Amino acid sequence: MASHSFSFDGGDILNNMGATWFVSYAYYDHLDKTHMNWNRISTTKMRINNYNRSENFHKSWLEHVLRMNDKNLKRNTISLSPSETKRMAKELLERAF
Numbered sequence: 741m742a743s744h745s746f747s748f749d750g751g752d753i754l755n756n757m758g759a760t761w762f763v764s765y766a767y768y769d770h771l772d773k774t775h776m777n778w779n780r781i782s783t784t785k786m787r788i789n790n791y792n793r794s795e796n797f798h799k800s801w802l803e804h805v806l807r808m809n810d811k812n813l814k815r816n817t818i819s820l821s822p823s824e825t826k827r828m829a830k831e832l833l834e835r836a837f
Contacts, residue, residue, distance in 0.1 A: 746759075746804070748800065748804055749797060749800065750794055750796075750797035750800070750801065753790050753793075753794045753797065754794075754797070754801055756786075756787070756790055757787045757790050757791060758787070758816060759801070759804075759805050759808060759812075759813060759825070760813055760816035760818060760820050760825050761778055761781070761787055761816065761818060762791065762798075762801060762805075763802070763805055763820075763825050763828050763829050763832070764777045764778035764818055764820060764825075764828070765778040765787070765788065765791055766791075766798060766802070766828075766832055766836075767828045767831070767832060769791075770832060770835075770836035771828075771831065771832065771835060771836060777818040777819060777820055778818060780817065780818045780819065781817060781818060798837065799833070799837040802829045802832050802833050802837065803833065805825065805826065805829040806826055806829055806830060806833075808822075808826075810822035810823075813825050813826070
């Protein structure tokens with residue numbers, strides 16, 4: 741699988757985290773401490789560090805996630821469907837940002 745970088749502000753950071761992982765962790769961080777899909781990978785510490793240093797991009801990233809191709813969002817290893825990822829992103833925008 742070829743590596744790519746998102747072409748919006750902070751896209752390189754989001755690329756290192758993964759869009760689905762970002763939404764999952766943000767959902768845990770802001771709305772539901774029982775949501776733990778984000779913790780199904782071994783690189784959580786590095787991703788959390790990226791998450792914490794990129795707060796100024798989070799709202800914009802959530803808006804971008806809502807426009808992302810479902811085929812790309814489906815390529816995650818934390819067992820979230822594209823529709824679930826987008827539902828959580830929308831809920832985050834409505835309730836947390």
